[in-house]
Amino acid sequence: MAAAVVPAASSVLLAQAAATGAQPGASAVQTSVGTVQSVSAGTLSLNSDKGGSVSYTLPANVRVLQLAPGSTDLKTAQPASVTDIAEGDRALVSGRAGDNGTATALRVVLMKSGAIAQNNASRQQDWQRRGSGGIVEAVDPAAHTLTVTSGTHKETITTTPSTVFRRYAPGSVKFEEASLSKIDDIHxxxxxxxxxxxxxxxxxxxxxxxxxxxxxxxxxxxxxVDSGANTVTLNDLATKKPVTIAITGESDLRSLPAEMAARFAARARGGAAGQGGTDAAAGSAGARQGAGGVSAAANSGEGAPGGAARGAGGSGGPAGVAGRPAGGRSGDLSQVITRLPKATLADLKTGEAVMVVASGASGPAGNLTAITLLSGVEPLLAASPQGGANSFSISPWSLGGGEGGGEGAGPQ
Incomplete structure (x- = not known):
């Protein structure tokens, strides 16, 4: 999923750059953003982010500017030439449509693919180091702040005019479809x-x-598990109702090793990592009791397992952050999930406990599509008295490797 992230972020940056710079010509100018498909014999072809291919004639005097990844100000762009344009680069092309349906490029704003890749790696590390998250409790557009809760932890997020806002498209599991947004879009x-x-x-x-x-x-x-339909059906521990979730090529399936699950569960209970064996056993039993509608708290005195979250419209998902990984390094489950072993639909078994972040409105079964699915979570679901919703997050984000994003790496 990492490669797919690049178009979204660079599209945002190129669009911002276009907004801050004067467009050449008058109202007849058309603008396209995409990935360079080919450039030869005075012609530039783009794979447009809006779909399809767009071609421009490149005159010898076309203005070419090279913008560094991460920059949105055309004042920082450096002069370049047509020979600097290569397949795979990102480009914003402004051109004038001709009578024959073709367009002549007036200006090309270029982001080199190699520079984007290098910037991605750096910003992925930054997301990992300085990333956080949670459920939005309150939004104050006038004060430019958000209040976010992660388990029992509460954070105030302050924003400025330079803060970049992006938002997933409704029903989408693809970060490349996340669009530029604003604080008013957050609820x-x-x-x-x-x-x-x-x-x-x-x-x-x-x-x-x-x-x-x-x-x-x-x-x-x-x-x-329906391999033919590429779906998984589970009994939602929160609602005690069946939910069918579609698995697509964009879905990120991961497996939580038993030892790590035990450590997270022990920490969520306030215990030590050494309690792992007990927690793992309790977690497995607790999750199964919860699925049958039996409270683990009533039967064992321990916290009853529950849904990993409640979804939108009364079931808004959590981004709980409770646990610290082994080794004493602070962090949360969502920060390590992209380093966990990959799984496939064929790896999932009936009776196995899973946590899923999905797109789609709450309602009838079958209208959800998995963004992230994590198996091996029985200890986690049993560890929280309120259900996994308030303690753990598997994070819906697709940041392209290591919880973080950047010019191409946005949430994973």
């Missing part, structure tokens, strides 16, 4: 991922970038 119950500088006490974050979306989180035991 209580949404999930957000934030990249920025944290205060010393961790109570506030000055946001450089915020990615938001309305998602549904579901946790439960698998009752059916």
């Amino acid at each position: 209580p119950g949404d999930q957000v991922r934030v990249r920025g500088d944290k205060s010393s006490d961790g109570s506030t974050i000055a946001a450089d970038e915020i990615v938001s979306g309305a998602f549904r989180n579901v946790a439960g035991l698998i009752t059916r």
Whole structure:
């Protein structure tokens, strides 16, 4: 999914650059953003982000500017030439349509693919180092702040005019379809991922970038795996109702190793990592009791497992952050999930407990599509008295490797 992220972020940046620079010519100018498909014999072809191929004639005197990844100000662009344009580069082309249906390029704003890749790696690391997230509790557009909760932790997110906002398209699992947005587009119950500088006490974050979306989180035991239809059906531990979730090529399936699950569960209970064996056993039993409608708390005195979240419209998903990974390094489950082993639909078994972040409105079964699915989670679901919703997040974000994004790496 990492490669797919590049068009979204660079499209946003190129669009911002276009907005800040004077467009050549008058109202007849057409603009296209996409990936360079070919450039030869005075012709440039783009794979447009809007779909299809767009071709421009490149006159010898066409203005070419090279913009560094991450920059949105054309004043920082450096002069370049047609010979600098190569297949795979990102480009914003402004041109004038001709009578024969073709267009002549007036200006090409270029982002080199190699520079984008290098910038991606750097910003992925930055998302990992300075990333946070959670469920939106309140939005104050006048004060330019968000209040976000992650388990029992609450953070105030401060924004400025330079903060970049992106939002997942409704029903989409693709980050490349996330579009430029604003703070007014974020609502209580949404999930957000934030990249920025944290205060010393961790109570506030000055946001450089915020990615938001309305998602549904579901946790439960698998009752059916349909390889023909590419779906998984589970009994939602929160609603005690069956939910069918589609698995697509964009869905990110991961498997949580038993030892790591035990450690997260132990920490969520306030225990030590050494309790892993007990927690793993309790988790497995607890999840199964929960799926049958039996409270683990009533039977064992431990917290009853519940859904990983409630979805949109009364079931807004959580981005709970409870747990610290082994080794004493602070973090959350969502920050390690992209380093977990990959799984496939064929790896999933009936009776197995999973946590899923899905797109799609809450309602009848079958209208959800998995963004992230995590198996091996029985200990986690049993560890939270309120159900996994308030303790753990598997994060819907697709940041392209390592919880973070950047010029091409946005939320994973």
